[in-house]
Amino acid sequence: MKLEQSFMDFMLHHQERHNRSYKFLVLMEALQAAAKYIQYFYQTGSMKNIMCEAGITNVQGESVMKMDDVADSIVLHYLERSNQVICAVTEEEADPVMLNEEGGRYFVYYDPLDGSSNIKHNLPVGFMFAVAKRNLEGPEDNHLRKGSELRAAGIYLIPNGVFTIALADTGVFRFHMDETMTYVIPENAERLMMPENPKGWELSFNSSNRGTFAPRIREWIEENEPEYAFRYMGSLAGDFHRLLSNGGMFLYPAIVNHPDPSKNRPKGKLRLLYEANVAAFIAREAGGMAIDEDGNDILEIIPETPHQRTALYVGSRPLVESVREILIS
Numbered sequence: 045m046k047l048e049q050s051f052m053d054f055m056l057h058h059q060e061r062h063n064r065s066y067k068f069l070v071l072m073e074a075l076q077a078a079a080k081y082i083q084y085f086y087q088t089g090s091m092k093n094i095m096c097e098a099g100i101t102n103v104q105g106e107s108v109m110k111m112d113d114v115a116d117s118i119v120l121h122y123l124e125r126s127n128q129v130i131c132a133v134t135e136e137e138a139d140p141v142m143l144n145e146e147g148g149r150y151f152v153y154y155d156p157l158d159g160s161s162n163i164k165h166n167l168p169v170g171f172m173f174a175v176a177k178r179n180l181e182g183p184e185d186n187h188l189r190k191g192s193e194l195r196a197a198g199i200y201l202i203p204n205g206v207f208t209i210a211l212a213d214t215g216v217f218r219f220h221m222d223e224t225m226t227y228v229i230p231e232n233a234e235r236l237m238m239p240e241n242p243k244g245w246e247l248s249f250n251s252s253n254r255g256t257f258a259p260r261i262r263e264w265i266e267e268n269e270p271e272y273a274f275r276y277m278g279s280l281a282g283d284f285h286r287l288l289s290n291g292g293m294f295l296y297p298a299i300v301n302h303p304d305p306s307k308n309r310p311k312g313k314l315r316l317l318y319e320a321n322v323a324a325f326i327a328r329e330a331g332g333m334a335i336d337e338d339g340n341d342i343l344e345i346i347p348e349t350p351h352q353r354t355a356l357y358v359g360s361r362p363l364v365e366s367v368r369e370i371l372i373s
């Protein structure tokens with residue numbers, strides 16, 4: 045009989061090795077409990093009539109699916125119960141949600157169900173999160189943290205039951221849900237690094253938007269795309285998931301040339317704090333990198349608002365570097 049190491053066992057050893065507090069484990073357990081409930085509701089959602097639109101729009105003016113709401117309530121519930129979280133920034137709430145201002149230790153940024161257009165098809169979506177820690181040396185001012193200050197970021201791929209976590213200065217590890225709904229790591233699994241050999245690299249972007257990108261990005265795509273496979277499932281969590289193993293680049297450039305100018309998104313579409321930063325942080329720990337439309341490192345952008353957007357180019361270093369060159373030239 046083969047018994048695998050569970051995520052919690054992995055984390056306990058990690059904390060012990062680094063002489064760290066148990067508080068982070070309590071937070072990880074809360075996120076994991078939430079992920080399992082989201083997984084359950086997602087798998088059974090069609091029978092509960094929650095895989096459809098809720099008839100409301102969120103703070104960003106986007107249509108909310110009932111399942112988005114369910115997932116958000118689940119995450120908030122477990123974060124609050126953990127007592128470890130000062131405040132949570134979620135895609136579904138206009139303002140940061142204060143949970144335990146005095147006793148909490150962490151800031152959590154999350155998108156409970158990234159990739160909404162996949163929901164009604166039961167296709168892959170992701171619960172994406174990032175964690176920063178309060179200032180333990182001096183007074184805490186609750187400011188929004190930039191990505192380089194994160195301590196961890198992760199993606200629960202739902203309903204696939206795969207969990208990828210990046211721990212600061214430690215690496216990226218991938219866990220799989222077993223038949224008891226425990227996330228386990230395959231024996232001898234190593235820290236995940238993006239492959240350096242470009243042979244299997246992929247490009248991932250919404251190709252129907254290409255005419256709306258800046259001319260220099262269109263040119264870069266035309267020149268480079270024949271060399272790589274193209275993959276796009278419409279969910280950053282899912283697309284980035286496969287990119288991590290195969291290498292290449294996911295891009296969601298600024299929309300600057302839309303035939304209907306009101307649909308331009310010069311600042312990009314993806315949200316910095318709980319989408320771009322999550323992918324960028326995981327990419328960094330896997331040897332990759334991420335930039336915005338001005339060639340700035342995503343992880344160095346100082347957030348001004350909880351829901352600010354950014355363009356995103358994330359993936360294997362040489363590809364992101366080559367885009368950076370044309371963006372800053």
Ligand code: FDP
Pocket residue numbers: 157158159160161162250278279280281313314315319
């Ligand atoms: P969605 O709006 O469907 O929730 O903001 C997130 C996101 O999905 C990403 O997950 C995805 O990569 C992108 O937006 C999809 O946008 P397009 O439909 O414009 O391709």
